[in-house]
Amino acid sequence: MVAIQAGERRLLSLDSPDLRLAEPLAVADGLAQTELDRLMLLTEVAPSLRHHLLAAGVADLLSGATVVAVEPGVRLPDLTPDAEELHVHLARGLGPRVGRRVDVRERLSATYLLDLPTGEMHVTVEVDAAVHGETLLVTAAAIAEPALIAAALETEPRRHARLVEWLSGDLHDKASNKIAKRQSEAVREAETQPSEGWLSQVWRLFGRKDATTSTDKTPAPTTSRTKKKPAKRATDPHRDASMFRPQHEIGSQLEGSEGWVEARAKRPAFGFRFAPDSLPSPWLYAPKVVATEFDRRSQSWQPTPLQRPESRGNAGSVRLQGALPAGDSVMPIPLYGRLTGFTPADASRFPTAVGSMVRLDKGGAVTMDIVLGVAPDALAAQVSSVGATRSFVPDRELPEEVLAFMEDLQPAPPLSTAQTIRDFVRRRYRYDPTYLEDPAVARWLARVARGRAHAHVAALHAAADGEHLGAGVCHELNSLTCELLRRASIPAGIATGWVFTGGGLSEPDHLWVNAFLEGPRGEPIWVPIDASTTVRGRPLRVARRPQVRAKKWATERRTPPKQPKWVSSEPARRTERRTEQRTAGGQVGGQRSSSSKRQRRAPCAKKERRPPxxxxxxxxxxxxxxxxxxxxxxxxxxxxxxxxxxxxxxxxxxxxxxxx
Structure with a gap:
């Protein structure tokens, strides 16, 4: 092949390790004007020749590059049914690599980080597909030609070529046939509908319903006399399997939340029931991923190696019965718990950074027996040497009241300080899942938060009102809590996973903060700090999914362990208010004053304005x-x-x- 190197033409063989396809052209043009020792094909390559070059191991210019950002264009909701049909076939062949949901956009641009001999270089190119978080973003062209999705799923040349063959073969035929069938049905339905009159067009222009539909009470004729049965809420085992797959980061959830709440109404294919049906903190939390490093460019949390606290003693037990998919699955083990029994017994089990995993050759019924270790004494614990104290939100992106609160914090033990911060966030912010239920709100928040240091903290404060400093769900509330803990010199990280409440679990749908402390002998102590809870410490969550069907579910009663004394669920301010009211009302030693008349509450003093x-x-x-x-x-x-x-x-x- 004739190639160019540093501006000079050379003749190279296909096995040359420096040979590159001149694709994308925008990147090739930029590199051709430099003096980099980079080899590229000189002439434009035909599609058939390009496939043979990929199969021979010739990579393009983005091979090995890292995607650091994705900029999606306008959403195309009309193509969503076709995209979901294609996504089902992709998930059956590729599993969780294609994400848990699909979204169609008018255009897509991705920013890549190239590792060049002279240093790193960022390039932004137009693409037809990209995996952003747990969402597969595609364009209309990728739906018509699924082979265009291969570049987003595989960068190694030979595997990329094989993936293109698969996407261009049976998958293309199956998806195209179903899409064509749906489109033909839509055409036939449109042909049978009466033409729209000018009055209806005027009503539709002003956002009103057709005038004829409001007065005509006659039901529309149907082609069949039999009454249609309501569609069953079918489960998607491929998507449900990803709930227990190993996870390598905690990404933003502002993008790709459309349909998430509706999907929770379906019964999961995998999950567990457990007894007792609720556990107190700290056993309430079962982490799947624990992360301490925040990457601003990708707006994601990256996990780091940590030593999970050991489980010692016996404070109680919990049994889980349910189903897991084939392959590797993360087991939901409560904090300070240890696995003592697993069925099937021949399954391979091995530890991970923050828990344990199991490998099943065939998915199916699973039983787990877990002993809950004695919770350590966190009252006397000191901050650990983990080093997770770096701030990730600048002062200018926090409200004045938050900065004043942090400056007014009095010196106290780490646990007391962490609980004071949690109570402040729980009191001055409110839980509001609107953006998970309304995609339009999520899109607006994503636009507002674009360019900010932490998108979820920015989205939290974008929902401020006259009573609260902001509103959001566990992701926003606890992201702010983590930032404030770090500002108080308490090492803290973000954790996502399961919560043992309600008698069942499937999706790891909760996020909280772990305060990293240590005991007198240097042993690690993880304290869950959760600002997204009720005053009694129950996590606030969107409507839970139905419980998984468990065969031969044991109805035995088990008593949960007692909550440790250091787990404070009542806000300190509420306790102080009750104390003040008792003093003002003349109650001493639990006795009422002799006066039976209800005393009038003294007028509240006007709050002094704090300096900015x-x-x-x-x-x-x-x-x-x-x-x-x-x-x-x-x-x-x-x-x-x-x-x-x-x-x-x-x-x-x-x-x-x-x-x-």
Whole structure:
């Protein structure tokens, strides 16, 4: 093959390791103008020749590159049924690699990170398919020609060529036949419908229903006299299997949430029932992934190797019965729990970074027996040396009240500080799953949060109202909690997994914070800190899925272990308010005052406005840069006093203008 290297033509054989296809053309044009020692095909390659080159191991310019960002275009909901039909066939052959859902967009652009001899390089190109989180994004062209999806699923040349053959063969025929059948049915249905009159067009233009439909009470004629049975809520075993597959990151859920709530109404193909039907914290939480490093470019949390706390002693037990898919599955083991029995006994089990996995040759019924170890004493625990204390949200993206709260935190043991932060988030923010239920809200939040340090924290504060600082679900509330714990020098990470409540589990649909502490001998102590809970500590979640069908479900009664004393579920402020009310009402030692009349509540004092500390901090930094010296404590007090008084602020600005 004739190729170009550093601007010179050369004749190369196909087995040359430096040979590259000049694709994508936009990347090839950019690299051709550089002096990189990169080889490319000189002439445009025909599709048939390109396939043979891929099969021979010749890679393109994006082979081995990492996708760091995906920019989806306008959604095309009319093509969603065709895309879902194609996604079913893809999932049967490729499993969880194709994501749990599919979304059709008018256009897609992906940003790749190229590792070049001279350093890293970011390139953005138009693509026809991309896997973003757990969603497969495709264009209309990819639905018509599924082979275009191969580039998003496989970058190794030989495997890419085999995948193209499969996508272009039987899969293309099956998907095309079903899509064509649906389109022909739609055409026949349109031909049988009466033509739309001008009055109906006017009503439709103004967003109103057809005028004839509001007055005509006669039901539309049907082609069949038999009454149609309601469609059954069929399960998708390929999607349900991904609920227990190993997971390598915790991504953003602002994109691709459409249809998620509706899918939860279906009974899962895999999952468990358990007894007792509810466990207290910390056994309530069973982590699947624990992550400590946040990647701003991909808006995802990356896991790091951690030592999971050991399970010691016996505080109780829990039995799970259900079904797991074939292959590798993460077992839902509660925090401080250990697996003591598993059926089938011949299954391969092996530990992972934060739990245990099982490998089944054939999916089916599974029984697990777990002993719940004694919870460690977290009251005297100190912060660990994990190092997960780096902030990921700047001051400018947090409300003034949050910054003031953090500055007013009093020195206290790590556990007490963590619970105080949790109670603050639970009190000043509200749980609201609107964006999971309404895709339009999710799209709006994604646009608002674009370009911010942490999309979910930005989305949380975008929903602020007159009563609360923001609103969101567990992902948003606990992302903020993790940030505040780190600002308080408490190592913290994000965890996603299952919660043992309601007697059944399937989808790992909850996210919480793990505070990393350690005991007197240096043993790790993980404390779940969850701001997305009720005052009694029950996790707030969207409507749960129906329980999996378990054969021969044991109805034996089991008593859950007692909750440790250090697990505080009542907010501290509520306790203080009750104490103040008892004192004001004359109650001493649990006895009422002699007066039987109900005392009137004293009027609440007007809350003093706090100085805008964030603005003060920025002003201090500005003065330090302009003057070249540090601002003293007395000067900071003068600035804070000036910010509380508008006249004083004006005088301060005049003084600054005079010194400039």
């Amino acid at each position: 500390r964030a603005e003060l901090r920025r002003l201090v930094h500005y003065l330090e840069r302009r003057t070249g010296r540090r601002v003293t404590v007395e000067e900071k007090r003068e600035l804070e006093a000036a910010l509380q008084d508008p006249r004083g602020m004006v005088e301060l600005l005049e003084r600054l203008r005079g010194k400039a």
